[in-house]
Amino acid sequence: MKMKRSGGGGAFSRTTLHGQEHVIAERKRREKLSQRFIALSSIIPGLTKLDKASVLGDTIKYLKQLEERVKILEEEVATRTVESAIFAKKPSLQRGDSVVSFSSYDPLIDQQLPEVEARVSGKNVLIKVQCEKCEGCIKEVMKQMEEMNLTTLNISVLAFGSSLLDVTIVAQIENENCLTIEEIVEKLRHALIIFIGSSSRR
Amino acid sequence: MKMKRSGGGGAFSRTTLHGQEHVIAERKRREKLSQRFIALSSIIPGLTKLDKASVLGDTIKYLKQLEERVKILEEEVATRTVESAIFAKKPSLQRGDSVVSFSSYDPLIDQQLPEVEARVSGKNVLIKVQCEKCEGCIKEVMKQMEEMNLTTLNISVLAFGSSLLDVTIVAQIENENCLTIEEIVEKLRHALIIFIGSSSRR
DNA sequence: GGTGACACGTGACAC
DNA sequence: TGTGTCACGTGTCAC
Numbered sequence: 001m002k003m004k005r006s007g008g009g010g011a012f013s014r015t016t017l018h019g020q021e022h023v024i025a026e027r028k029r030r031e032k033l034s035q036r037f038i039a040l041s042s043i044i045p046g047l048t049k050l051d052k053a054s055v056l057g058d059t060i061k062y063l064k065q066l067e068e069r070v071k072i073l074e075e076e077v078a079t080r081t082v083e084s085a086i087f088a089k090k091p092s093l094q095r096g097d098s099v100v101s102f103s104s105y106d107p108l109i110d111q112q113l114p115e116v117e118a119r120v121s122g123k124n125v126l127i128k129v130q131c132e133k134c135e136g137c138i139k140e141v142m143k144q145m146e147e148m149n150l151t152t153l154n155i156s157v158l159a160f161g162s163s164l165l166d167v168t169i170v171a172q173i174e175n176e177n178c179l180t181i182e183e184i185v186e187k188l189r190h191a192l193i194i195f196i197g198s199s200s201r202r
Numbered sequence: 203m204k205m206k207r208s209g210g211g212g213a214f215s216r217t218t219l220h221g222q223e224h225v226i227a228e229r230k231r232r233e234k235l236s237q238r239f240i241a242l243s244s245i246i247p248g249l250t251k252l253d254k255a256s257v258l259g260d261t262i263k264y265l266k267q268l269e270e271r272v273k274i275l276e277e278e279v280a281t282r283t284v285e286s287a288i289f290a291k292k293p294s295l296q297r298g299d300s301v302v303s304f305s306s307y308d309p310l311i312d313q314q315l316p317e318v319e320a321r322v323s324g325k326n327v328l329i330k331v332q333c334e335k336c337e338g339c340i341k342e343v344m345k346q347m348e349e350m351n352l353t354t355l356n357i358s359v360l361a362f363g364s365s366l367l368d369v370t371i372v373a374q375i376e377n378e379n380c381l382t383i384e385e386i387v388e389k390l391r392h393a394l395i396i397f398i399g400s401s402s403r404r
Numbered sequence: 405g406g407t408g409a410c411a412c413g414t415g416a417c418a419c
Numbered sequence: 420t421g422t423g424t425c426a427c428g429t430g431t432c433a434c
Contacts (some may be wrong), residue, residue, distance in 0.1 A: 018421095023413060029255070029424070030411070036258035043265055051409060053231070056238035059261060063245055066268040073275035121363030128330075156358030157374045161323030166369050170360045220406090225428060231409070232426070253424060 114196065116189040118181050120173070125150060125184065129167040131192055133159065140195045141167060144188050149174045252395075316398070318391040320383050322375070327352065327386070331369040333394055335361065342397045343369060346390050351376045 041047060041055050045060050048054075114131035127150075131137055138157060145152055150171040158166045179187070243249060243257050250256075252272055297350050316333035329352075340359060347354055352373040360368045381389070 006296050019414075022415095025423070026413070027411090032255050033258070034411090036255055036262070039262055040258055040265075043262060053234050053238055056235070058240055059265075060238070060242055060245060063242075063261075063265065065269070066265070066272060069272055070268060073272065073279055077275060087410090119362075121366060124363045125330065126360070126362045126368055154360045156360060156370060158328075158356045158358060158370060159329045160372050161326045164323060166370060166372070167329055168358060168360055168368060170362050170368070221429080224430095227408075228428070236426090255424090339420095 039053060088126060114189060114192040116185045118185050120181055123174055124171050125171050127169040127171065127188070129188065129192070131165055132196060133163050133165045134196055134199055136199065137165070137192065137195060138167065140191060141188065144191045147170070147186060148179055149176055300394065316391055316394040318387045320387050322383055325375050327373050327375055328373040329373065329390070330389065333367055334398060335365050335367045336398055336401055337398060338401065339367070339394065342393060343390065346393045347373060350381055350386060350389060
C-alpha cells in the first residue's frame with residue numbers, strides 16, 4: 001500500500017529522479033551487506049539457525065572461543081619452550097674406556113642451566129658448556145680456562161634454539177695443572193652462574 | 203509519504219491492529235540486531251570504519267587471521283608435545299648416575315664409541331657425536347642427516363685426544379620430519395658403526 | 405492463524 | 420551538492 005510517485009509532476013519530479021538513484025544505491029548497499037552475511041555464515045562452524053541475529057551471535061561466541069584458544073596455545077608454547085630447556089639435561093657421571101667424563105647435571109638437585117661437562121683423554125680435555133645466550137659469557141669461560149692453566153686448542157660456539165649457546169672446547173692440560181675433572185666442571189659452572197646472575201640483574 | 207491507517211474503519215481495522223504489533227515486533231528485531239552489531243564491533247580490534255558492512259568485513263578478516271594463528275600454534279604445540287613426551291621419559295631411564303636416555307651410551311651394554319646424543323629445542327636439534335677419527339665419517343654423518351630431512355645449520359668438528367673426533371651439529375627439523383629423537387640417535391649411531399667397521403676392515 | 409524473519413522503498417542525517 | 424549510511428514502517432513468505 002505505497003504511493004507510487006513515478007508519474008508525479010511539479011516539485012516532486014526532482015525528488016523522484018533522485019529517489020530512483022537513491023533506491024538503486026540502497027539496493028546496492030543491502031546487497032553488499034547481504035553478501036557479507038553470507039560470507040560470514042560460511043566461515044562460522046556449527047551454525048544451526050541462519051538468521052542474521054543468530055549469525056552475529058554465533059560469530060561473537062566463536063570469536064571469543066578462538067581468542068581463548070589462541071591464548072591457551074600461546075601459554076602452552078611458552079611453557080613447553082621452557083620445558084625443552086629444562087629437560088635438556090644429562091646424568092652426572094660417565095665413565096668410558098680411556099676417557100673420564102664428568103657433568104654438572106644432577107637430576108635430584110639442579111635441573112638448570114648452565115650445564116657443564118668435561119672429559120679427559122691423555123693431555124687433552126674436552127669441555128662442553130650449554131648456557132643461555134648472553135653477552136660476555138664466552139669471555140668469562142675463556143677467563144676461567146686461563147685461570148685453570150688450560151690452553152685452548154680449539155673452540156666452537158653454536159647457537160641452538162632461540163636463546164641457547166652450545167660451546168665445545170678442546171684444551172691442553174699443562175703440567176702445572178693439578179685440578180681434577182670435577183673441579184674443572186664445578187669451577188666453570190660456578191663462574192657462569194655468578195656471571196649470568198650478575199649480568200641478568202643489570 | 204505513507205498512508206496512516208490507524209483511523210481506518212471496516213476491513214482495515216483488523217489489519218491496523220495487527221500492523222501495530224507488527225511494527226513493534228520489527229522494532230524489537232532491529233534492536234536485537236543492532237545490539238549484536240555493537241557487541242561485535244567492540245570485540246574486533248583495529249576497526250576504523252564503523253558502518254555495518256565494514257564491521258562484517260573486518261570480522262571476516264579477523265576470524266581468518268585467528269584461525270590461521272590457531273593452526274600455526276597447534277602445529278607448534280604438536281611438535282613440542284612429541285618432544286616433551288620424549289623428554290619426559292628421560293628421568294625414568296636414569297638409574298643412579300650412569301645412564302643417558304638420549305645418548306647411545308649405556309655402560310651396562312656397550313661402552314664403545316661412537317657415542318651419539320641429541321636434544322631438541324623448538325625446531326632446532328643439537329646433535330653431538332663422538333667417534334674415532336677416521337676418514338669419511340663426517341661425510342657419513344652428513345649423508346644420514348640428509349636422509350633424515352635435517353637441514354644442517356652449523357657444524358663443528360674438533361679433534362680430541364690423539365684419535366677422537368667430537369662433532370657438534372645444530373640442525374633444523376623440517377616439517378616432513380617425523381622421526382623421534384631416539385630414532386635420530388639410533389640411526390646415526392648404527393650408520394657410524396657400520397661405516398667404521400667396514401672402513402677399519404679395509 | 406500467528407509468529408518471526410526478510411527485503412524493500414523512503415525520509416533523515418552527516419561529511 | 421551529492422554520496423553513503425541508517426532506522427523506520429510495510430508487504431510478504433515460511434513454518
